[in-house]
Amino acid sequence: MAEPAIALDSDWLRAHPLPQPDNGADKNARGRVLAIGGCRSVPGGISLTAEAAFRAGAGKVQIATIASAALPLGIAAPETAVFALVETPEGEIARGCAPIIAPLLERCDAVIAGPGMSDGAAGQAVVEAILDAGAGVTVIVDAAALMRLGANAEALGRRALPPIITPHIGEMAALLDCEGDAIEADRAGAVRRAASRYGAVCVLKGPTSVIAEPEGRLFAYAGGGVGLATGGSGDVLAGLAAGLAARGADPLRATLWAVWLHGEAGRRCSEQIGPLGYLARELLAHVPGLMRAI
Structure with a gap:
């Protein structure tokens, strides 16, 4: 019989603290993130991921996105370096992006693929472009x-x-080649199967998020509210995981801290703004204070 889920709470986090840079660390020593994604219909989503990585403590963040969005994103997010990728007529990242991405991979500690993208084929092309990232680079999909x-x-x-993978129900169904109803019927079993199949730390997002590592150990976080079910929320979660991994947290620790920070930021927004109607970008400012509080 599988072991029950471990509750993800402040006690667990205090027992498993994040790595801290020393006072003399420069921005490279604090960790470097490469975020690859975006499309013409959601050109700003990748900026949420980039800011989340900064808020989690990363020192440098680079964005690689479709050419038509690169300059506006660079102006909107002046803390980031932005690189233009060839785009398809439909406004997605085109195949053949690997020669541009490869040198960027040499200068990152964590790379995230997929935020703000809407086409599975384009997403597959980006994943294939990052598979040769160095052994010390954490990959988030x-x-x-x-x-x-x-x-x-x-x-x-x-x-x-x-790697770290962060599906919702529909994406989990695609990962496991099954129907969404089957995922809902056994969320714990589904996340364990996905973690095993992909050799990944897997988060199945939902009212209670469940997280599994490849060996099957399961965690659960029940602190999120329905307000987190909003556009861009997942982009924030993925960026938090990338930023924490770039700082030196191992994939499991980076994921669990990201889930907790994301959920608790939602709780604070719910208290200060209302349980519904806050925006994904309003989660971001809460993250540094939440990390300090643990």
Whole structure:
């Protein structure tokens, strides 16, 4: 019989603290994130991911996105470096992006693929472009990049560090080649199967988020509210995980802290603004204070 889920709470976090940079650390020593994603219909989503990585403590964040969005994003997010990728006529990242992405991978500690993308084929192309990231780089896969991830499951499973995958119900159904109803009927079993199949730390997002590591150990966080079910919320969660991993947290610790920070930021927004109607970008300012409080 599988062991029950471990409650993800402040006690667990205090027992498993985040790595802290020393006072003399420069921005490179604080960790470097590369965020790849965006499309013409959601050009700003990747900026939520980038800011979340900064709020989690990363020192440098780079964005690689479709050419038509690169300059506006660079102006809107002056803390980031932005690189333009060739885009398809439909406004998605085009295949053949690897030559631009490859040198960027050499200068990052965590790379995230998928935020703000809407096409599974484009997402698959981005995943394939990052599979050769160095052994010390944490790979995070989100959103459209999850939809055809099965084709690269074996390659992901061979990585020295387990990747982090962050599906909702529909994306989990694609990961496991089954119907969403089957996922809902056994959320714990589904997240364990996905973690095993992809050799990944897997988050199944929902009112109670469940997280599994490849060996099957399960965690659960029940502190999120319905207000987190809003556009861009998942982009924030993925960026938090990337920023924490870039700081030096192992994939499981980065994921669990990201889930808790995301949920508790939602709780604060619910208290200060209302249980419904706050925006994903309003989560971000709460993150540094939440980390300090633990």
